[in-house]
Amino acid sequence: xxxxxxxxxxxxxxxxxxxxxxxxxxxxxxxxxxxxxxxxxxxxxxxxxxxxxxxxxxxxxxxxxxxxxxxxxxxxxxxxxxxxxxxxxxxxxxxxxxxxxxxxxxxxxxxxxxxxxxxxxxxxxx
Amino acid sequence: xxxxxxxxxxxxxxxxxxxxxxxxxxxxxxxxxxxxxxxxxxxxxxxxxxxxxxxxxxxxxxxxxxxxxxxxxxxxxxxxxxxxxxxxxxxxxxxxxxxxxxxxxxxxxxxxxxxxxxxxxxxxxxxxxxxx
Numbered sequence: 001x002x003x004x005x006x007x008x009x010x011x012x013x014x015x016x017x018x019x020x021x022x023x024x025x026x027x028x029x030x031x032x033x034x035x036x037x038x039x040x041x042x043x044x045x046x047x048x049x050x051x052x053x054x055x056x057x058x059x060x061x062x063x064x065x066x067x068x069x070x071x072x073x074x075x076x077x078x079x080x081x082x083x084x085x086x087x088x089x090x091x092x093x094x095x096x097x098x099x100x101x102x103x104x105x106x107x108x109x110x111x112x113x114x115x116x117x118x119x120x121x122x123x124x125x126x
Numbered sequence: 127x128x129x130x131x132x133x134x135x136x137x138x139x140x141x142x143x144x145x146x147x148x149x150x151x152x153x154x155x156x157x158x159x160x161x162x163x164x165x166x167x168x169x170x171x172x173x174x175x176x177x178x179x180x181x182x183x184x185x186x187x188x189x190x191x192x193x194x195x196x197x198x199x200x201x202x203x204x205x206x207x208x209x210x211x212x213x214x215x216x217x218x219x220x221x222x223x224x225x226x227x228x229x230x231x232x233x234x235x236x237x238x239x240x241x242x243x244x245x246x247x248x249x250x251x252x253x254x255x256x257x258x
Contacts, residue, residue, distance in 0.1 A: 027215065027218055030211050030214075030215060031215065033208075033211075034208065034211075034212065037204065037208055041204075041246060045246065045249050045250055045253060046253075048250050048253040048254050049253060049254045051178075051181075051182075051185075052174065052177070052178040052181040052182065052185075053178075055174050055181065056174055059171075059174060068171075072167075072171075075164060075167075076164070079157075079160070079161050079164065082154075082157045082158075082161070083157075083158070083161055086154060086157075086158060108161075111164060111165070111168050114168060114172055115167070115168045115171045115172065117175075118171045118172045118174065118175035118176075119171060119175075121175045122174060122175050
């Protein structure tokens, strides 16, 4: 017995064709993180020994803030995709797997959001 | 559905580690370690937004002995994951699957990640010496 509607079957619908979405997003964010990571490391090096005022001054410039937000978004997106695979590989109990995935996605989302909002607060002169 | 000729996962107790397999699991381990490391990144940025006092607390921890150890470990993990990630992207594009190439690119990643870590810390220490 098929649960698909006759209209869906005749139109060839079924798969949402998004089976490789996770894979693509992990690679896309990885590619974006290559230049962003190099930018981040060199920026941090230029801030070595600098105090609060110098750091805020640097982060408040539009390009720094833009790249920092991009770095945070790409990092946390990439990170939750990666941690998802790790959890799916090692947590075999369905309940525990579901719970740990929910907690992990929630925590990464909150951490990413608070970091982005902090950058925006500095960039917009809060 | 038991079958004798299905592939088995390696028995880890008797499995002889190779560069390629060790690097594979290291990619995952550094990925998880870097996830924990993002806590430091978030703390740094949130503290900067919170004000000079909070920033000094965060910077004080990062500049402490424990902070330096963590930062050094995360610098290596970052460069390892970055370099090996590029190696993975080449595989995803269909290149470098020959055994010999996999070993050459593997050693290239090991050398590059160590070199980048040393260069970064050397630059940082020189900058710190110049700023104080």
